[in-house]
Amino acid sequence: MGNRFIEKLRGFADFSESDVRALNSVTAHPKTYGARQDLIREGDPPGPVLVVLDGWAFRYKVLPSGTRQIMAFLMPGDACDLHIGMLAEMDHSIQTATKASVVKISRTAMDEMMASHPRIATAMYISQLVDEGTLRAWIVSLGRRSSIERVAHLILELFLRAVRIGLSDGTSMELPLPQAILADALGMSPVHINRIFQDLRRSGAIELSRGVLRITNPDVLTHVSGFDANYLHKRLR
CATH class of the missing domain: 2.60.120.10 (Jelly Rolls)
Known part of the structure; x- marks a missing residue:
């Protein structure tokens, strides 16, 4: 592109x-x-x-x-x-x-x-x-979502944004963010982030290897997070 x-x-x-x-x-x-x-x-x-x-x-x-x-x-x-x-x-x-x-x-x-x-x-x-709108969604996550809900919600947000700009084929994307950076975005510790990623892997929702994220079961992530993409506002055409 x-x-x-x-x-x-x-x-x-x-x-x-x-x-x-x-x-x-x-x-x-x-x-x-x-x-x-x-x-x-x-x-x-x-x-x-x-x-x-x-x-x-x-x-x-x-x-x-x-x-x-x-x-x-x-x-x-x-x-x-x-x-x-x-x-x-x-x-x-x-x-x-x-x-x-x-x-x-x-x-x-x-x-x-x-x-x-x-x-x-x-x-x-x-x-x-x-x-x-994205900032408002983050405030809701930090204030009301549980740890696993926060992580799942952010994964889906970043994935959808990547799809819209051509950085994802719809199934996988590069996620070049260390867990320390993700932790600082989600108000958690890197150790806690790591545990939640392991839980999401075991649930069959995602695969994450060498900075490549693959969504293997988006329904599970959506159910866990309650994700609604309305705040990202669909393209007008």
Whole structure:
């Protein structure tokens, strides 16, 4: 697949050739980052809009105790901080989880593109609303779902997102996230995460080997988690 950012936004609006040219122009010069590199840190002045073209990243906060809470995973095609420039400083950090290709679009370039291309603006706003819906789903998981429900719910979310951007064939996907990162996203310990993955393997719901996740029984995962994909909002076409 080519530019995953464009392909993702195409799900929310019908683009003209001019729209595609504009998007290709602002994403033409990505930079490659290694794993565990901060793209921006809490307290920094807000910078450009970040777009992940390849690899994985995540939003996080570090508590005074030194513990970390991950609040979102950014997959290829995801953009972040469309309106953060209106604030004085960043209230969270963003770090790469894997080697990643990231493009930084200046505020001026983004504002001009959205003003000149209303369909791009519409797609960007819908994408942001989906991100907000995902955050709400995570809050429900942390507040009300049991440990195994949380893990199963996150697996299905990441899997469906991977299918929609062409990172999965519908049965398996690369899951390049160490258990320590998953634990920080789910409010659990790595040891607890490992036990739950073992339970899900024994149930016949998943297989996980060398960073490749295979969903062997989606019905079991759906039953365990109560997963409903409504917050990810189906593509408009």
